[in-house]
Amino acid sequence: MTDSPGSAPEMDLLRFTTAGSVDDGKSTLIGRLLFDSKLIFEDQLEALQASADLTGEGQINLANLTDGLRSEREQGITIDVAYRYFATPRRKFIIADAPGHVQYTRNMVTGASTANLALILVDARQGVTSQTRRHAYIASLLRIPHLVLCINKMDLVGWSEERFREIRSDFEAFSARMQIQDITYIPASALQGDNVVEPSTHMPWYEGKCLLRHLEDVHIVNDRNFHEKRLPVQVVIRPHSDAHHDFRGYAGQVAGGIFRAGDPVMVVPSMKKSKVKAVHGPEGETDEVFTPMSATLELEDDIDIGRGDMIVGQDYLPRVDYELHAMACWMDDRAPLRKGTKYLLKLNARTTRAMVTQIAFKVDIETLEKDRAAQSLDLNDIGRIALRTLEPVAYDMYRRNRSTGAFILVDEVTHQTAAVGMICEPLPESETEPPEYMI
Amino acid sequence: MEGYRLSHLDSLEAESIHILREVAAEFERPVLLFSGGKDSICMLRLAEKAFRPARFPFPLLNIDTGHNFPELLEFRDSRAAELGARLIVRTVEDAIAKGIAREVPGETSRNRLQTPTLLAALEEFKFDCAIGGARRDEEKARAKERVFSFRDAFGQWDPKNQRPEPWNLFNARIHPGEHMRVFPLSNWTEMDVWHYIARENLRIPSIYFSHSREVVRRDGQWLPVSPLITVRANEPVKTLRVRVRTIGDISCTGCIESDADSLEAIIAEVSAARVTERGSRADDKRSEAAMEDRKREGYF
Structure with a gap:
């Protein structure tokens, strides 16, 4: 569609999300992607040096590049999703860089909602942690079609293939319980640049692509639903x-x-x-x-x-109903979600009123265990709910369409966005539902 | 489905049009901030495309600092006239005279004074939404800002209390007296803007292209000589081939030395640039949180 002279090169757009905490090397990895693809500018570098934030190893603190708010720099943590942009000749990338701590689950959900790919970092020394599982669960819940598990700090485990395989099989055991279509494992050292932008020379046993190459190549067109108009x-x-x-x-x-x-x-x-x-x-x-x-x-x-x-x-119709079932993430810090409360529901361009009719269970997002006795969902909780709407609404299952199967709940008084929801099938009568009903 | 791939510019365009249509549907009195600068030129094109064959349903508003490059004002007026759009101009000059904006001794730039002028204009016309051309790649406080960015009754932004914004579901609810700033170009980069201007064949003010201008070296940049700055004894006036990369208050907008006289040449120059575009704005260099502080007060 873009063929006028002097126009942009024909490249497409990949949105990916990263989540992580202070020590897993996420900022170094992003910094490395931007540095090595020459996307950090001199005045940004100057500002980083001016903030005199040199690490013990004499390196610039790349986290300061993404932690844009004063309170974030003061507290040394990432609070909100930051969006960063870079491009290679083949693709333009939008990074939704989300904080990793459990208290920012809602920010992670926001960052993940539009992503084509989730990049999860694991410290090779620590292996799969509860945080890794939480991030993978959110990626699965939000139906991010592609996931990269980047096993970082391989330099600190002697570039060991055995360690890489061990972490990989740990993660496989966990991810088998979830709905992730495509998982890629990449051993890397963000600090030394191995397998980030350039292939590693330290790990001849790894035959896959380096991270940037994978990001450039991953096939995303077919992730969209071209069949249901x-x-x-x-x-x-x-x-x-x-x-x-x-x-x-x-x-x-x-x-x-x-x-x-x-x-x-x-x-x-x-x-x-x-x-x-x-x-x-x-x-x-x-x-x-x-x-x-x-x-x-x-x-x-x-x-x-x-x-x-x-x-x-006329061939594939959406569901039209007064009732809908969904996995929801609660985002309002002022009041929990309770049965019987009314909200404004925004689904596509339709806004209507809805009442919470059921809280089926709350998920412990680290163990995936369900608390069926839960009476409410508090800030950052994820659970299965049912809603009844004032007028009939048309929707799809979120797993079929990430746009027509998603909604937000808005508090009628404070106007806060109180929850995000991903629509799913009603729970079957039996207690032993198959795992896909989780999400 | 390989044939159904959208280029990155087409994806960005689709997203921005969606945002503009949401604004038109959700707000009673939206207004589009149009300065004549490159970002707002792109926004106008997107607004044209979003509603055609009808005309876009917003008036245009410009907050005029009075410290202008004359080429910019000419461009602003002629572009608005060409589109048959209603252009509202409110000036900092006038806001100072009315006591709405107050000058601080020693401050030459009027960027800060745009904020109370803008807030007064929104109140005067009861605008409940102002569409702006800010991009997240410009500055790191902006990198954290929502597309639909809520402003309280004092016009302030609270970065710690932003509404979650998942998918493309924008929460446009506000109470009377509050308003929303909406940024359809949030996910665009400077390069995308130039590529779009080239692709759409959009007219831009002449000062974006290389031209001869009298400048002085100040704070590491080439500052245009104008009646608004006092040339100091140790500042030799030079005539150089320059262009502006971003347009602000003329008393603090640095020019860059450049021979780029076409869009192609500008694109080549921007892709080779090693400094962000805001690097040429003295107002953003004041402190690491300069933009965050101004935004909190209600700046664009």
Whole structure:
């Protein structure tokens, strides 16, 4: 689509999330990616040196590059998600760099929500820790399609293949209980630069790619759902001008599938049928629009469609219901989530009121154990809930569509974003549900 | 599905259009901050694309410091006229006269004074959302800011109390008197902006291109000679081929030596640059948390 002279090179976009705490070498790793791909600028370097934050080894503290808030630098911790950008000739990268501590689970969830890939660091000396498990669980919960377990500080274990294999099989035993499609294991030393941007010379036994190469190559197009057409309507465009007197366009970001003129469609939740008359992309009328383009559709029939409705294909329909089940992460520090409380629910462009009808269980995100006696979800808790809505809403299972299966709950009084939710199937009657119902 | 790959610019464009449409749907009186600078030029194009064939449903607002590059004002006015958009201008000069903004002795730059001027303008027109062109790659406090960034009744940003912003679900709820700043270009980099300007063939103010200008060396940068600065005895005035990389208050916006006279040349120069664009803004160099502090008070 971008072929005008002097335009940007044809590269795509990969969003990845990292999470970690102070000592696992995450900042050094990110710093190494930026340094070695020459993306730290002189004035940033100057500011780092000016802050006189030299480590014992005489190195600049790269964490100061990402810890942008005063309180973060004062406390020496990462509180909020920081977004960082770099590009290679093949790809542009957006890093959502999230804090790793359990008290910032909500920030981690936020950072993970849009990621194509999760990068989890393990200290080769310590192996898989409760933090590793927590991060992997969140990646799995948020359905990040690709995960890289980077086993860092290999220099401190004598570049040992045996240690690498040991950690790998530990993680495999744990991740088998989760839904992660693609896991890659990379042994590295961020400090020395091994297998980050350049392949390592210390570990001839490792035949895989170095981290940056993997990030450039990982295949992400097919992670999107191209089969189930979904256009959540954000705004109705009516120009009221002489040239476009009868124009009525339904505008939104395509959340699934491909729309072409002539496609039979249905509007949900009203279930009215029509046909696509014309599709418009950012350049105007075009042959087809596909996820994740921002588009505008014209339909053959003059039916009542407004913000919050969704235009879908007639073959694969979303669920339309007053009831929905979800895994939710509680984010409000003022009050816990309790059964019977009412919130505003925002799902795509639809906002409606919803009441919590059930808290099925709370998950201990380090052991994956379920507390079925839980009466509430507190800040950073993750659990299985059920909601009843004021009006019917259309949605998909989050595992089929990360856009039409996700929602937020907003406190009606404080307007805080109180929870994020990922919609899943109702729990079966039996107590022994298969593991995929976890998430 | 290999044919259904979006380039990074197309992905960013899709995201920004989505954000602008959310603003139009969720707020009663949104306004788009348009300075005539390169970022707001991109925003205007995105706004055009988001609502066509209709016109975008926001007026434009510019907070005029009075310390301007004249080329910028000409550009601002002609671009707004070309689009048939309503342009509201509120000046720092006027805010000082009314006592809304107060000058501090010894401070030449008017960047700080833009904040009370902006807040007064939002109040005057009852705007509940101001769309700005800030990007997260500009500065590290911005790297942490939300796309929908909440401002309390005093117009302040509280970095420790930001709303979680998962997926593309933006919480636009506010109480009367509060407002939202929305940044559709949050995930764009300086390079993306230039590539987009080139791809969309957008007109930009002439001062972005190489031109001859009288400058003096001050605080490690080439400062334009204008009636607003006093050239000191030890500062020889030189005429150099320069351009601006970012445009702010003329009394503190450094020029860079450059022969880049085309978009292609600017892109080549930016890709080779070893200093961030904010490195040429003296106002950001004051302290490590200069931007965070100004943002907390309600700056753009």
